Amino acid sequence: MNVLIVGGGGREHAIVWALSKSEQVEQLYCAPGNGGIAALAQCVPLSATDVDGVVAWAQTHSIDFVVVAPDDPLALGMVDALEDAGIPAFGPRADAAIIEASKIFSKNLMAKYHIPTAKYQTFTELAPALAYIEAEGAPIVVKADGLALGKGVIVAQTVAEAQEAVRSMMDGRKFGQAGARVVVEECMTGPEVTVLAFCDGEHLVPMPSSQDHKRAFDGNQGPNTGGMGSIAPVAIPPSPNYTPEVARRCMEEIFLPTVAALKAEGRPFQGVLYFGLMLTPDGPKVVEYNARFGDPECQAVLSLLETDLLDIFLACRNGTLDHLNIRWKDGAACCLVLASGGYPGSYAKGLPITGLEDAGQQAVVFHAGTKLGDDGTVFTNGGRVLGVTATGPDLNAAIDSAYAAAGHIHFQDMHFRTDIGRV
Ligand code: AMP
Ligand code: GLY
Numbered sequence: 001m002n003v004l005i006v007g008g009g010g011r012e013h014a015i016v017w018a019l020s021k022s023e024q025v026e027q028l029y030c031a032p033g034n035g036g037i038a039a040l041a042q043c044v045p046l047s048a049t050d051v052d053g054v055v056a057w058a059q060t061h062s063i064d065f066v067v068v069a070p071d072d073p074l075a076l077g078m079v080d081a082l083e084d085a086g087i088p089a090f091g092p093r094a095d096a097a098i099i100e101a102s103k104i105f106s107k108n109l110m111a112k113y114h115i116p117t118a119k120y121q122t123f124t125e126l127a128p129a130l131a132y133i134e135a136e137g138a139p140i141v142v143k144a145d146g147l148a149l150g151k152g153v154i155v156a157q158t159v160a161e162a163q164e165a166v167r168s169m170m171d172g173r174k175f176g177q178a179g180a181r182v183v184v185e186e187c188m189t190g191p192e193v194t195v196l197a198f199c200d201g202e203h204l205v206p207m208p209s210s211q212d213h214k215r216a217f218d219g220n221q222g223p224n225t226g227g228m229g230s231i232a233p234v235a236i237p238p239s240p241n242y243t244p245e246v247a248r249r250c251m252e253e254i255f256l257p258t259v260a261a262l263k264a265e266g267r268p269f270q271g272v273l274y275f276g277l278m279l280t281p282d283g284p285k286v287v288e289y290n291a292r293f294g295d296p297e298c299q300a301v302l303s304l305l306e307t308d309l310l311d312i313f314l315a316c317r318n319g320t321l322d323h324l325n326i327r328w329k330d331g332a333a334c335c336l337v338l339a340s341g342g343y344p345g346s347y348a349k350g351l352p353i354t355g356l357e358d359a360g361q362q363a364v365v366f367h368a369g370t371k372l373g374d375d376g377t378v379f380t381n382g383g384r385v386l387g388v389t390a391t392g393p394d395l396n397a398a399i400d401s402a403y404a405a406a407g408h409i410h411f412q413d414m415h416f417r418t419d420i421g422r423v
Pocket of ligand 2: 212226227290293294295296297
């Protein structure tokens with residue numbers, strides 16, 4: 001099969017890497033791809049949000065299957081457009097991807113189907129939102145309704161901070177149309193866990209639990225980023241918190257009810273459903289849904305997959321996930337992100353990277369923001385540059401291997417956290 005993957009970050013490199021091991025794949029293409037993906041797939045210079053361009057290109061290049069990985073094209077209806085053009089595609093249609101694209105939709109869905117989540121109110125006007133915050137008190141959480149590059153959530157410690165956040169979203173239009181409507185919700189407490197799940201519209205198969213590290217600096221300090229590292233499965237010292245018992249509760253109270261709810265609403269979800277969970281003193285609750293693999297959770301989780309990923313994607317697309325036995329490696333994985341100095345603020349691009357080959361002996365180095373030079377040199381080309389991903393018999397071994405491998409890599413002002421998997 002000729003397979004096209006849409007996207008060009010570390011997550012897409014991990015998907016391309018896993019698909020490249022499938023015997024069914026003849027040729028892989030990636031739009032737009034990056035400097036590392038280019039070693040495994042032919043990169044196509046199309047933007048990941050160019051719906052018409054991707055459909056037209058797939059039609060003229062005998063593409064048998066398209067994997068749409070990022071949130072924006074899913075929300076724009078790229079899967080709908082491909083399927084309507086007769087090209088099978090992996091990912092939810094826009095009417096199901098709305099579970100990520102609209103927080104108001106997802107909160108209302110959870111309320112209707114009794115799926116545990118933070119208590120909330122939604123607002124389309126400023127004055128009632130300000131009054132609600134005043135009445136509820138702090139800490140309190142303010143969320144822009146739409147996609148805001150992961151930056152539309154403010155966990156406010158004071159009433160004034162929450163009111164300022166609502167003002168900047170609704171009046172200042174800090175996130176454009178995405179912030180025209182807001183959710184104000186109760187601040188929950190507890191460890192956070194991500195569970196990604198394959199879905200075929202009716203059935204759901206959870207992957208190993210995982211954890212992102214969103215803050216830029218050690219000790220979960222500093223500004224939020226796209227993710228500075230990940231581990232899978234989750235076992236935070238001193239004791240693992242995503243126990244089999246917690247997993248069973250999540251399956252019964254959250255995962256299966258969510259898939260059933262979307263089906264009942266006439267929006268069957270096919271693709272990867274991302275459950276952002278908080279293990280609160282009252283039990284597991286949903287923080288957020290995404291309609292795709294998380295980045296960098298994907299890199300850690302897929303490095304543990306044993307089953308052919310193309311078989312899984314096709315089963316999701318064809319509604320036959322229940323016929324498949326998905327196998328995972330024992331042990332654990334760690335993805336350590338190497339970022340440009342200054343990220344998530346401004347940073348330089350075009351810096352040469354050394355040591356990739358040596359690092360590759362110990363770990364898989366997924367590229368996120370890189371570009372390939374004419375002479376084969378790899379240059380930095382983004383905030384998150386590389387995701388050094390290692391597996392091991394246990395979490396400590398995986399973490400140690402990822403750090404040892406990263407020790408070979410150098411570029412000017414390289415920045416990474418030293419505590420991935422340890423906080
Ligand atoms: P999101 O962009 O929706 O993933 O939210 C970003 C982060 O904000 C989450 O990973 C949580 O750490 C935090 N957060 C979101 N909603 C809540 C909530 N209701 N209570 C506490 N923390 C939250
Ligand atoms: N790692 C969080 C996300 O991809 O949204």
